[in-house]
Amino acid sequence: MDLRSVFAYPKTRHILRHGPRGYTICRQFKPWLRDDFGFRCIYCLRRERWMGGGHSDFSVEPIPRDIEPRLTFEFSNLRYACSRCNSIRQDRRTIDPCDEPLSNHLNIRQDGHIEGLTPDGVAHIKVLRLDHPALTEYRARFIRAVGLLEAKGAWAEINAWLGYPDDLPNLAALKTDAETGDVLLKEYVVRAKRRVPKNKTAASADL
Numbered sequence: 190m191d192l193r194s195v196f197a198y199p200k201t202r203h204i205l206r207h208g209p210r211g212y213t214i215c216r217q218f219k220p221w222l223r224d225d226f227g228f229r230c231i232y233c234l235r236r237e238r239w240m241g242g243g244h245s246d247f248s249v250e251p252i253p254r255d256i257e258p259r260l261t262f263e264f265s266n267l268r269y270a271c272s273r274c275n276s277i278r279q280d281r282r283t284i285d286p287c288d289e290p291l292s293n294h295l296n297i298r299q300d301g302h303i304e305g306l307t308p309d310g311v312a313h314i315k316v317l318r319l320d321h322p323a324l325t326e327y328r329a330r331f332i333r334a335v336g337l338l339e340a341k342g343a344w345a346e347i348n349a350w351l352g353y354p355d356d357l358p359n360l361a362a363l364k365t366d367a368e369t370g371d372v373l374l375k376e377y378v379v380r381a382k383r384r385v386p387k388n389k390t391a392a393s394a395d396l
């Protein structure tokens with residue numbers, strides 16, 4: 190584990206690994222986004238494990254919001270961020286990590302301060318208030334704490350803070366709307382057959 194990555198913005202553009210389709214509600218994409226974006230906020234880099242509510246403190250948002258409505262449910266247009274950053278950003282534009290490496294524009298120092306390396310980076314920080322004193326102090330304390338744990342060789346504790354959450358999504362078990370509907374239909378048929386008298390077919394019993 191590279192402890193320098195605790196608050197390091199990605200050095201490469203994020204390439205989406207998933208591309209699920211067949212959903213009609215934004216939150217249905219959430220398990221896929223959690224996995225795709227490493228269970229952390231793309232803006233402030235805080236992780237699910239650091240939040241009291243885990244992934245419930247995170248939300249799914251289209252980027253940007255003024256897109257065509259038909260693209261709202263396109264996975265490639267969705268990002269994963271904490272509720273704080275999403276509520277502050279609203280419909281304002283920020284640097285998209287899928288467009289370019291955020292490390293080209295942003296740097297977080299070991300004292301917790303964030304600095305914009307480009308005009309876009311400065312604007313990004315301003316929109317998301319990533320230089321808020323409380324957030325700066327939060328980062329500083331966290332970096333100091335991880336440093337102390339590292340000095341003590343407390344790797345289990347470090348892993349508890351920096352590792353994956355316990356409730357990893359089982360992506361293989363997720364179903365699309367069509368598949369869910371199919372399952373519901375099958376369950377309905379099974380229940381209907383249980384209600385059918387022995388001398389009637391399922392079809393006639395439904396009439």
Ligand SMILES: [Zn+2]
Pocket residue numbers: 230231232233234235270271272273274275
């Ligand atoms: Zn955030």
